[in-house]
Amino acid sequence: MPPNAEPAPERRVIVHMDCDAFYYSVECLRDPSLVGKAVIVSGSGPRAVVTTASYEARKFGVGSAMPASRALRLCPQAIVVPPHGELYREKSVEVWGIVRERLEAPLQHLSLDEAYADVTELDKPLRVLRALVAEVQERTGITISVGVGPNRLVAKIASDAEKPAGFVVLSREQARERFRHSPTRLLQGIGPRTAERLTQMGITTVAHLQDAHAAMLIERFGERAGMWLKAAAEFHGSTTVDTSRVAKSRSSETTFDSDVDDFEALQATVRRLAEDVCKGLVKRGTRGRTIGIKVRYDNWTTLTRDRSLGAFTNDVATVTQVALELLAENAPQRPVRLLGVRVAGFEGVVNAPPSQPSQLRLPVEV
């Protein structure tokens, strides 16, 4: 190699796959009479929130995480269906099993219904992906929207661009042009607070961010975040598909229909939650040595306490006992709105660095 020649930058082909209205689709497979209807999947009780809503319900402004009561005011004709978590997990395993087999690549899962893969090594990636979408649809009844790009940022935005049943392939330059007039929130990593701060600076679109001076962004957001914003506006992003992500904790929590200040009732709930968490651990053959509780009061302040044991466990009696002790030591001083039990510090899991802040995710490569 001549002395000054730099190696050509490695081009990666990253795909983001996202099941369309996944929970709703599974509900339709379970009960075909729901097809095409305004459907809200949510728990019952006065504090239930919307898990997911069909496109027909979304037209009325219904969205995920919205209180179910509000959703029903917006769309009174909606059919309310309780979530079937086990069915979603089963379907997810089915879908991603096919994907993994066909792509011969490990996946980075973001949730039950979304994953990235690096398909650079495939001979004809687009052809493989199109066949894959058809096969998944035929064998599982689930439609996947696909986005392909040189990095995760472009791939994810592409998969979302023409939902449902989208199949969008974009170079970085094409993404840069196509989404110039989109709000900055389009760029994952820019959350509501960052968007708000950008708006205060007169930056509302991606193009504004492309034109903004790096120095100004750095002054406002700091070196790393400022540089990241600049790079994201140009659709530079990470190409690392992190397939090593494993669960680091397991928890179970419950929101009471009305606030509880009866200590015995709280103890009973802790027992039930501990049992629930341990069931999940046993099922997965996982044990942890840190046991914690979470208490949210009627005024929304939240207390978390945990204790680490000398040995790993997934034993119901042990977890229950520790959780009850933590509850007793921190006897609630106010009515309780939410109670949770958590087991972490799993066997065999090396402690990774703390996860990046959700508002501004920094790129591995710019």
Ligand SMILES: [Mg+2]
């Ligand atoms: Mg989805």
